[in-house]
Amino acid sequence: MAVQVQGEVLSIRRVGAYNAMTVVAPGIAELTRPGHFVAVQVGGPESSMLLRRAFAIYDVKERGVYGGTVEFVFAVHGKGTAWLASRRPQDKLDVVGPLGKPFRLPTSRVNATLVGGGYGAAPLLPLASALRERGSRVDFVLGAGSADRLFGQLDAKRIGTTIAVTTDDGSVGERGRVSDVLPEVLDRTGSEVIYACGPMAMLKSVSAIAAERGIPCQVAVEESMACGIGVCMTCVLPVIGDDGVSRMVRSCVEGPVFLGDRVRWDDVGTVPSDVLGAPVPVASTGGGN
Amino acid sequence: MSEMTVRRHVAPPLPHVDLSTKLAGVTFPNPVFTASGCAAAGQELDQFFDVTDLGGVVTKSIMLAPRSGRPTPRMAETPSGMLNSIGLQGPGIDAFLEKDLSWLADRGARAVVSIAGGSVDDYTKLAQKLRGRPGLTMVEVNISCPNVEDRGQVFACDPVAAAAVVQAVRRNTAPGIPVFAKLSPDVTDIVAIARACVDAGADGLSVINTLLGMTIDTTTMRPALAGITGGLSGPAIRPVAVRCVWQVHQALPDVPVLGMGGIRTGLDALEFVLAGASAVSVGTTVFGDPTAPMRVLYELAHALAERGIDRLSDAVGLAHRPPVAYVPEEPDPVGDELPVVRTPVGFEEERA
Numbered sequence A: 001m002a003v004q005v006q007g008e009v010l011s012i013r014r015v016g017a018y019n020a021m022t023v024v025a026p027g028i029a030e031l032t033r034p035g036h037f038v039a040v041q042v043g044g045p046e047s048s049m050l051l052r053r054a055f056a057i058y059d060v061k062e063r064g065v066y067g068g069t070v071e072f073v074f075a076v077h078g079k080g081t082a083w084l085a086s087r088r089p090q091d092k093l094d095v096v097g098p099l100g101k102p103f104r105l106p107t108s109r110v111n112a113t114l115v116g117g118g119y120g121a122a123p124l125l126p127l128a129s130a131l132r133e134r135g136s137r138v139d140f141v142l143g144a145g146s147a148d149r150l151f152g153q154l155d156a157k158r159i160g161t162t163i164a165v166t167t168d169d170g171s172v173g174e175r176g177r178v179s180d181v182l183p184e185v186l187d188r189t190g191s192e193v194i195y196a197c198g199p200m201a202m203l204k205s206v207s208a209i210a211a212e213r214g215i216p217c218q219v220a221v222e223e224s225m226a227c228g229i230g231v232c233m234t235c236v237l238p239v240i241g242d243d244g245v246s247r248m249v250r251s252c253v254e255g256p257v258f259l260g261d262r263v264r265w266d267d268v269g270t271v272p273s274d275v276l277g278a279p280v281p282v283a284s285t286g287g288g289n
Numbered sequence B: 001m002s003e004m005t006v007r008r009h010v011a012p013p014l015p016h017v018d019l020s021t022k023l024a025g026v027t028f029p030n031p032v033f034t035a036s037g038c039a040a041a042g043q044e045l046d047q048f049f050d051v052t053d054l055g056g057v058v059t060k061s062i063m064l065a066p067r068s069g070r071p072t073p074r075m076a077e078t079p080s081g082m083l084n085s086i087g088l089q090g091p092g093i094d095a096f097l098e099k100d101l102s103w104l105a106d107r108g109a110r111a112v113v114s115i116a117g118g119s120v121d122d123y124t125k126l127a128q129k130l131r132g133r134p135g136l137t138m139v140e141v142n143i144s145c146p147n148v149e150d151r152g153q154v155f156a157c158d159p160v161a162a163a164a165v166v167q168a169v170r171r172n173t174a175p176g177i178p179v180f181a182k183l184s185p186d187v188t189d190i191v192a193i194a195r196a197c198v199d200a201g202a203d204g205l206s207v208i209n210t211l212l213g214m215t216i217d218t219t220t221m222r223p224a225l226a227g228i229t230g231g232l233s234g235p236a237i238r239p240v241a242v243r244c245v246w247q248v249h250q251a252l253p254d255v256p257v258l259g260m261g262g263i264r265t266g267l268d269a270l271e272f273v274l275a276g277a278s279a280v281s282v283g284t285t286v287f288g289d290p291t292a293p294m295r296v297l298y299e300l301a302h303a304l305a306e307r308g309i310d311r312l313s314d315a316v317g318l319a320h321r322p323p324v325a326y327v328p329e330e331p332d333p334v335g336d337e338l339p340v341v342r343t344p345v346g347f348e349e350e351r352a
């Protein structure tokens, strides 16, 4: 269940290489669970950018002085996010949310390791709080290209029992990838579940490590999206269903959170020949649709 | 559930304009429809507004068998538009009937089912499967598909192939259910294809499908879409679409047209109506604005009222009138402004 809200920017601040934006958007906070995302209109009503931009929800407040708010963290990537970064308090912003399937919480107390890459750490922080509220132990592995792209370190230190940090350039923490330190963290903490959000390559390696150890792993993927609400079929990836059949599924409504061992990582960006309805090869480029 | 109903967009009251529209004998309460492939089968949009408030829900083109579609990336945003190469991903007609059409029927929505195939036989079977199904209000035939029996030549680009498909669908569809053929703008003479479809039994025409386009990622220096080419849609194509509706209406004034291509506002919709459309589909705009169809309807009603037009049907094709034949009703004079008297403006002779 999602709503479309004419919101208003409450604040925007720099956090390292990212921007954290809080929007007054009544109606969204109450429905939000960790792992949900919002889709934001960019460029104003006459914009030549027709499509919404998707951002994982970092924080929500159901009722502040201003009514419900939603906060997300974003990197400037192209034109749409550049426009967003130039918004100022009181600017209008059209927001749709909460969207997607959130992370599923364990029914019992567990030891959980949360793995975040770059801004992918954002949705893991509310997840960590929810896990802690249920009495679970939370350990973090956070990675990024460089120190300024590491998000959520302070929050993670506060909520988590331990935190391991890696950067590609070694500017903070260990030099390397999260997958380099993850096995050691899992051994040390006796983790029974893994949650991860970040670049697809990271999710793939985290899922592989989880599979080797037979640890259940939920990952939040990022696929290019045109609508975010399930009506356009642009955001698909090959996922194995409960019945063992692979399908091209919409990551905006059936995801973005998937079980790591159900995503066919090596086949993302292709249509494997054994997915439901795979084409009988014909050489042609089509008009689309 | 009550929470959902309360949260949904509630349309403000419409002005007193008769918005009903007749498409080949079937009356729809209003002329704003979704566009095939831009609204799935209505369920996702129903959380944002009541889909029974639409003129009709046009469903994603359905094929006989389940279909995986093309690899990703399947879309690229372009100036005021987008390219897509979805490749007609869908569950196949049987699952569609069971899950989607039955949902629309239970919901009380008017379902316009779009069908697509690779051969005349596919279309025949699809029409037979749809026959007598509750909820089915109209059939839209997506002929922008490669004909596997003719080296992948697109039906919509060949009057003979287009006619064969339309004839097969019309013959296998219950009388009283209009069959609309959806035309591609990627042809030299859209009127020739329109005529061929109408002669083959099409009750109306949906105008237009996407235009073939392409974009290249200058970072990877490769086509941005995995499918290489894709269909261009959105406001970028609106002038092409309006031109197509105009030409088709001019040539076939008695054939109802469902117009579409880049409609974003009520005035955009009015443009299509004035060009000759009896109803419109809102497609790509929904991706950026899920409640857009309701907004377009509201804005269209106001635009008609502001122009002193009481009935939508009076506006259909109005732009085709000769320049002097229509004098808009003057609004009531405000205050004691003097009436504007226009005298012809003269110009000097051009000097060499």
Ligand SMILES: Cc1cc2nc3c(=O)[nH]c(=O)nc-3n(C[C@H](O)[C@H](O)[C@H](O)COP(=O)(O)OP(=O)(O)OC[C@H]3O[C@@H](n4cnc5c(N)ncnc54)[C@H](O)[C@@H]3O)c2cc1C
Pocket: A037, A051, A052, A053, A054, A055, A056, A057, A072, A073, A074, A075, A076, A077, A078, A079, A080, A081, A082, A119, A120, A122, A221, A222, A223, A224, A225, A226, A256, B076, B077
């Ligand atoms: C579920 C989900 C959650 C996300 N969460 C975050 C987040 O928390 N923080 C953050 O910085 N970014 C996040 N992203 C990525 C973010 O949506 C893109 O960076 C953004 O859309 C780029 O827009 P642009 O106009 O700057 O780039 P452009 O390249 O100009 O965008 C063009 C089009 O492509 C789409 N697009 C381009 N890149 C991406 C991408 N990586 N993912 C999805 N769509 C893309 C855009 O939506 C737009 O329609 C998320 C994406 C998804 C799908």
Ligand SMILES: Cc1cc2nc3c(=O)[nH]c(=O)nc-3n(C[C@H](O)[C@H](O)[C@H](O)COP(=O)(O)O)c2cc1C
Pocket: A232, A289, B035, B036, B037, B038, B060, B061, B084, B086, B088, B114, B142, B182, B208, B209, B210, B231, B232, B233, B234, B235, B237, B260, B261, B262, B263, B281, B282, B283, B284, B285
């Ligand atoms: C993502 C996408 C998928 C589409 N799928 C279909 C389809 O399955 N069948 C069809 O007849 N048209 C399809 N179309 C075309 C639209 O129905 C419409 O004709 C076209 O996009 C122009 O309208 P618009 O600019 O309002 O989107 C699709 C368009 C888009 C953008």
Ligand code: FES
Pocket: A224, A225, A226, A227, A228, A229, A230, A231, A232, A233, A234, A235, A236, A250, A251, A252, A253
């Ligand atoms: S983004 Fe449109 S279906 Fe997922």
